[in-house]
Amino acid sequence: MEYVSPEGLRLDGRRPMEMRQLRAEIGAVAKADGSAVFEMGNTKVIAAVYGPREVQNRSQQMNDQALVRCEYSMANFSTGDRRRKPKGDRRSTEISLVIRQSMEACILTHLMPRSQIDIFVQVLQADGGTRSACINAATLALADAGIPMRDLVTSCSAGYLNTTPLLDLNYVEDSAGGPDVTVGILSKLDNVTLLQMDAKLPMDTFENVMQLAIEGCKAVANYIREVLQENTKQLEYRRGV
Amino acid sequence: MLQSKSFVRKTKGGKVLKVVREHYLRDDIYCGASFCKACDSSTARLSSTAATILIVDTNVVLNQIDLLENPAIDDVVVLSVVLEEVKNKNLGVYNRVRALCSNSMRKFFVFSNEYHKDTYVKAMAGESPNDRNDRGNGGSAIRVAAQWYQNHLGQGTHVLLITNDKENKRKATEEGIFAETVESYVKSLGLPGLLDLLVHPSSEDVGMEDVEDLRPLKRKVIYTEHKPMSEITSGLHRGIYHQGKLRVNRYNPFEAYVGSESIGDEIIVYGRANMNRAFDGDIVAVELLPQDQRHEKSLSIADEEDEEEEDVHLAPSSADAAPRVTNLVQGSAGDINPLSSRPSGRVVGIIKRNWHSYCGSLEPMPMPAGNGGVAHALFVSKDRRIPKIRIQTRQLGNLLDKRIIVAVDSWDCLSRYPSGHYVRTIGEIGDRDTESEVVLIENDIDARPFSSQVLACLPPLPWSVSSPDLANPIRQDLRHLCVFSVDPPDIADVTNFVHPGTPLDDEAAQRGTSVYLVERRIDMLPKPLTEDICSLRADVERLAFSVIWEMTPEAEIISTRYTKSVIKSCAALSYVEAQARMDDSRLMDQVTTDLRNMNALAKMMRLRRIARGALTLASAEVKFQIDTETHDPLDIGMYQIREANQMVEELMLAANVSVAEKILKHFPLCSLLRRHPSPTKEILEPLLRTAAAVGIDLDVTSSKALADSLDRAVGDDPYFNKLIRILVTRCMTQAVYFCSGDLSPPEFFHYGLAAALYTHFTSPIRRYADVIVHRLLAASLGIYKLPDIFQDRAQLTSISDNLNYRHRNAQMASRASVELHTVIYFRKRPTDTEARIVKIRSNGFIVFVPKYGIEGPVYLMARGEKGGGEWLVDEQQQKVKKIDGSISYGVLQTVRIHMEVVEPQPNRPKLQLTLDQGHVA
Numbered sequence A: 001m002e003y004v005s006p007e008g009l010r011l012d013g014r015r016p017m018e019m020r021q022l023r024a025e026i027g028a029v030a031k032a033d034g035s036a037v038f039e040m041g042n043t044k045v046i047a048a049v050y051g052p053r054e055v056q057n058r059s060q061q062m063n064d065q066a067l068v069r070c071e072y073s074m075a076n077f078s079t080g081d082r083r084r085k086p087k088g089d090r091r092s093t094e095i096s097l098v099i100r101q102s103m104e105a106c107i108l109t110h111l112m113p114r115s116q117i118d119i120f121v122q123v124l125q126a127d128g129g130t131r132s133a134c135i136n137a138a139t140l141a142l143a144d145a146g147i148p149m150r151d152l153v154t155s156c157s158a159g160y161l162n163t164t165p166l167l168d169l170n171y172v173e174d175s176a177g178g179p180d181v182t183v184g185i186l187s188k189l190d191n192v193t194l195l196q197m198d199a200k201l202p203m204d205t206f207e208n209v210m211q212l213a214i215e216g217c218k219a220v221a222n223y224i225r226e227v228l229q230e231n232t233k234q235l236e237y238r239r240g241v
Numbered sequence B: 001m002l003q004s005k006s007f008v009r010k011t012k013g014g015k016v017l018k019v020v021r022e023h024y025l026r027d028d029i030y031c032g033a034s035f036c037k038a039c040d041s042s043t044a045r046l047s048s049t050a051a052t053i054l055i056v057d058t059n060v061v062l063n064q065i066d067l068l069e070n071p072a073i074d075d076v077v078v079l080s081v082v083l084e085e086v087k088n089k090n091l092g093v094y095n096r097v098r099a100l101c102s103n104s105m106r107k108f109f110v111f112s113n114e115y116h117k118d119t120y121v122k123a124m125a126g127e128s129p130n131d132r133n134d135r136g137n138g139g140s141a142i143r144v145a146a147q148w149y150q151n152h153l154g155q156g157t158h159v160l161l162i163t164n165d166k167e168n169k170r171k172a173t174e175e176g177i178f179a180e181t182v183e184s185y186v187k188s189l190g191l192p193g194l195l196d197l198l199v200h201p202s203s204e205d206v207g208m209e210d211v212e213d214l215r216p217l218k219r220k221v222i223y224t225e226h227k228p229m230s231e232i233t234s235g236l237h238r239g240i241y242h243q244g245k246l247r248v249n250r251y252n253p254f255e256a257y258v259g260s261e262s263i264g265d266e267i268i269v270y271g272r273a274n275m276n277r278a279f280d281g282d283i284v285a286v287e288l289l290p291q292d293q294r295h296e297k298s299l300s301i302a303d304e305e306d307e308e309e310e311d312v313h314l315a316p317s318s319a320d321a322a323p324r325v326t327n328l329v330q331g332s333a334g335d336i337n338p339l340s341s342r343p344s345g346r347v348v349g350i351i352k353r354n355w356h357s358y359c360g361s362l363e364p365m366p367m368p369a370g371n372g373g374v375a376h377a378l379f380v381s382k383d384r385r386i387p388k389i390r391i392q393t394r395q396l397g398n399l400l401d402k403r404i405i406v407a408v409d410s411w412d413c414l415s416r417y418p419s420g421h422y423v424r425t426i427g428e429i430g431d432r433d434t435e436s437e438v439v440l441i442e443n444d445i446d447a448r449p450f451s452s453q454v455l456a457c458l459p460p461l462p463w464s465v466s467s468p469d470l471a472n473p474i475r476q477d478l479r480h481l482c483v484f485s486v487d488p489p490d491i492a493d494v495t496n497f498v499h500p501g502t503p504l505d506d507e508a509a510q511r512g513t514s515v516y517l518v519e520r521r522i523d524m525l526p527k528p529l530t531e532d533i534c535s536l537r538a539d540v541e542r543l544a545f546s547v548i549w550e551m552t553p554e555a556e557i558i559s560t561r562y563t564k565s566v567i568k569s570c571a572a573l574s575y576v577e578a579q580a581r582m583d584d585s586r587l588m589d590q591v592t593t594d595l596r597n598m599n600a601l602a603k604m605m606r607l608r609r610i611a612r613g614a615l616t617l618a619s620a621e622v623k624f625q626i627d628t629e630t631h632d633p634l635d636i637g638m639y640q641i642r643e644a645n646q647m648v649e650e651l652m653l654a655a656n657v658s659v660a661e662k663i664l665k666h667f668p669l670c671s672l673l674r675r676h677p678s679p680t681k682e683i684l685e686p687l688l689r690t691a692a693a694v695g696i697d698l699d700v701t702s703s704k705a706l707a708d709s710l711d712r713a714v715g716d717d718p719y720f721n722k723l724i725r726i727l728v729t730r731c732m733t734q735a736v737y738f739c740s741g742d743l744s745p746p747e748f749f750h751y752g753l754a755a756a757l758y759t760h761f762t763s764p765i766r767r768y769a770d771v772i773v774h775r776l777l778a779a780s781l782g783i784y785k786l787p788d789i790f791q792d793r794a795q796l797t798s799i800s801d802n803l804n805y806r807h808r809n810a811q812m813a814s815r816a817s818v819e820l821h822t823v824i825y826f827r828k829r830p831t832d833t834e835a836r837i838v839k840i841r842s843n844g845f846i847v848f849v850p851k852y853g854i855e856g857p858v859y860l861m862a863r864g865e866k867g868g869g870e871w872l873v874d875e876q877q878q879k880v881k882k883i884d885g886s887i888s889y890g891v892l893q894t895v896r897i898h899m900e901v902v903e904p905q906p907n908r909p910k911l912q913l914t915l916d917q918g919h920v921a
């Protein structure tokens, strides 16, 4: 199958190094302390953050840091076939864990001992790269909730098809069965907090693909920063500052 | 700019899904005209002076690809929507048009109209990608793009839409776009030769009657209508029809096989009527015939078309090169059809065509009068599996004595032959260069010179071993050892120069093997590598890949080591030289002593291998002596096998086995190995009958049993045993390459060598398999990492498939070349010689001529009077007897024959074998 034409165009018209269109909206869930919708192309994810608040289960309370919990789910209507999926299947549990660990890496948990932060992420529309979109949405929601963070965690994936590194795979490319590298970084600190790949790649190819994913993360970070600045301006404007 | 495409799709389970895809529209897609000021011209392909730019419609690409490939057509824009439609309909044509677009000598430009913001045409609602093939909006997208080009390039350039779709042409004209049909455009060019390349719609059948009337036919063959696709699909689903690839018997074009997974057996299709217009390689749907109709069909084959006479050909060297089924005594009374137990069927529909172009010549015919110079002729392919093809030509007088290439276009059920069109002329029939080129084309062998990109990958000349090479820790310095080579260019370190992913590597992978014709060699790798850098010449330092054994005096391997090395060969010997040295008892120098020691070891290894059950088979390889100036064959004879050959063979086998073990241990899933399947009962059947007729019992239960019974098969004369071995050899199927992950270990077995594991390591210069194995071995030693493609099993499988294909083609080409030179040789030399009968026919027998390695029919009565009752066949004893009992010929009997080249038709020379009467041995 040809995923990149000899003219250098992917099936959806992008070039190999191009990301899908990004879109973000802050404050989609009024009840939550912070929330955001994040879109990467047709992949659409909503995140809501509650906390820091009192720890519900006292036995889990930690005296030196906050407890971060994360729940990931997929809306039944998020994929083409409307199947009722059981909650808490292995995949969801795994992604919940991945998101939680990425977020813990940037939240300054030691500033909020004996408290709990809940992150709820739901995929509204799935078209590849849901993991990355979830992390990006969670970051935005955390920022919206005013949770202290050392940096913005952002994520993006890259793959390798037709011997070409491709940025931000969509569903069709993702289903090609090639390697898919998901990277999460702390954009300013330039630290990698997440790296996942479930295929084999030779070392030097892997480095190229990973580098591409990192570039993607940085682009996402710039975008998120712009969105946050715009949001702050709006807030200032509304308060009449 | 973003567009969303949405459509509904039905899943395998029958659910209906709504699919939404993103579609990005861009402003950085350029027009490809180098004179355009508005666009980035770095990727431009259209010429700077182009006054006319052609935009071709899908139907033009699909049907007129031969025309497009002609250099007279250039400055063509191929739209991505057209490419997409072509790809869905015919992958072969798609690959050809893609090749045109990437060929730097041609001016074809791909315009990605579907992604350009101004030329994107939104699909109608609810349209799935498949609907678009039925010209949903393909036509309008093409017109939009044509309009855009005209506006973009301005009035100075004539943008012309070439389409044979009437509707599309009408709409284009209405919208103010210049549009023409292919015919009118080609006519306007004023090049009459180009018109022959055009494909004519099948309705243009006028005049064909003339051709068919010339033939002595009593009845007109009309084929059954093919079933519509929907009916075939449901038939396949319900198990009434069976799907498979049709393969036509190379030696009997009226017999074909369809390997069917659904019934787990091969279905036999007898006769052109049952084949129902299917070509070799087509994917077809077959319906089984009821039991009582089966036999009858097989008898009617002969009168369907005047039976083609069997030609004298090179004796087959394996089961793949031989007729699949020996049709003993066809049509005679008491014929026991060995196949009656196998299902037979008829083709009801064709699922996928395997049409391409074919090499051959026109059937001799008188020049037609009038008719505007247009003649209708019948084309006869060299490949006997292909039926005759009707073509129209304006240059008949020119083509009659030529070898030409013709492509097939259509075959409707009212015409006896498919229709096609002329593609190009190769040269005069019978001319050695022409015929050699035919051999190459027929076997899909690329004999073009290496491209500059490929040559750019070679190290600069003059090349010599450098100090970094010597200092490299992966390389062991073996220059102090006495190393010498015998005949084959030994195991040079080819992968040191051929790096994965380079154009050089791609080319070699594509070619797969060097091809040896009688008068020339087509190399897999460029000359500087084969004849210099990787040639282990005497007294020159060269890089090699070595397998080093430590052996006991009994030739038992104690240890095996593999290393890249630097060697300085002290002698490069030919087989003859090596043998002469060993035989010359006065010579006591080191090389000669080493040779003798090695020979002693090799002999022990050989004995052990034979004891394990390896077959010592005999082949009838022929060697020509060629005149260096005229390239005509001067002498011809069997290839002589010396002890030196056997010694080298033994050591190479051992090296290959050692390497196979090593790479499989490290890479159990992605090693390239070579296996040799056991011959099937069905193939051995005729041989066993022949053997039984002369009182020999062959035990074929295992290779060991067979080897033992071959040792016992001694006849009255010294040649008898060798003859039996030759006959056994041709029952063996080809050994094949495979990827170790695709099969289970018991299937790795090499029957002929009685080896559990085998691969090719010893000839990386002329076989790409060895290049791959070198890379695997280097990776297993930790020298280099394994290239990317070894991760991709599907790709590995396709590489080994290609190697098998190339390997087989190379062999077929070598054989065809020998056959060609045999005819050239006997043209001036009518000869009497001895021959052995190998097969009995009702009207004669097939003889094998050991001296020249050829095989062919000897007729006891003239053609046409067969079954005259004068001769009788004794199936049991494999004899053909005169009715009065005065003369009889039995299988394996020796006869004297006369060989002579005759020309039954002008320009069609052929070798004829006749019985030398009165010399019956």
Ligand SMILES: [Zn+2]
Residues within 6 Å of the ligand: B030, B031, B032, B033, B036, B037, B038, B039, B152
């Ligand atoms: Zn332009």
